[in-house]
Amino acid sequence: MQQRRIPALLSFLLMAVLALPAAHADEQPESMRDLKKYKFVVEGDDYEYTMQIVDKKYGLIGNGKDGFIKYRLATWKGKEIVQINMIEGVRKVKGVGEALKKEVMRRHSGRTLLSDLVSVNRSRLLREWAKGYPHSASDKDGSGLSKVVPAMKFEGFNYTITPKVASSGIGGRISMEMEAARKGRDGSIRITDPIALDKILATTEPELIRAKDRPKTAKDVKEDERENKDGAKKAARYLKELADDVADDEGVKERDLLKYLWKAMDDECGRGGSDGSGWVAKCLFTKKGRSYVVKSRNSRSSFYLNKKMEDEAEDFVDDNK
Secondary structure, eight states, rough: OOOOOOOOOHHHHHHHHHHHHOOOGGGOSSSSGGOSSSSEEEEEEEEEEEEEEOOOOOEESOOOOSSSHHHHHHHHETTEEEEEEEEOOBBBBBBBHHHHHHHHHHHHHEEEEEEEOHHHHHHHHHHHHHTTOOOTTTOSSSSTTTHHOOGGTTTEEEEEEEEEEETTTSOOEEEEEEOOOTTTOOEEEESOOOHHHHHEEEEEEEEGGGGOOOOOOOHHHHHHHHHHHHHHHHHHHHHHHHHHHHHHHHHHHHHHHHHHHHHHHHHHHSSOOOSSGGGGGTTTEEEEETTTEEEEESSSSEHHHHHHHHHHHHHHHOOOO
């Protein structure tokens, strides 16, 4: 297989870099400001480029596993873009990642930058987004993100954040498009699909969401449905007990009263069937003291089971005495 050939100039630069002593941990500067004379060196093959920083005193900044930016040049949706695939700063040297990104931006100022948010940027974006969870479809400005997400701290740019939920429904990609704003404009941040970003947050970082706002898991939903069905059955038993007590006290027919009460529940919650379990199709039963609050699934209407059924029983008695 024929190997790719590195252009002569690139080969010369690469040899120059290798000839410089790599900075050891105790020789690393504390920040980019400590570098006296440095240059950006690029290695690439027209598909992916790697840019690093070399200083006259410290040599190669980083240890080969950090201190670089990987990117490629391409055309995407009719735009000339710089696709940033990875940025690795140097933990003990402040500003390396930002300096590399700025240099790529400077060299390719006419292109739009596109990258996937990973690691620190992704984590900080989701942490900030979680403060307002859940978001409505109209909440697209990502307020506060530029203050906490390092990738969005460049002024004068329009940022477009595009979340895409994975086909499995768990997690997904968060990509960022970065484009220079019109001259004189401050720039903006836009979230293309807030609901998708909610889903990515909820399935990858649920602990960041306040407990009362966290979406229910499949297990939670199953447990809720079990408790709801149990509540509906207990409501049916309560109707039978109420009909029995009122019939004894008021001298009305228990069977007719129970039929009347059952119909009142059917009118609110659909057909209950033989044991009342069918009422869960249209109503939610929530335990409240010794009774239940019954709420329609399709509206905000609700009632206390005991109070409503006692009133219904009283009407029945008045009509049948």
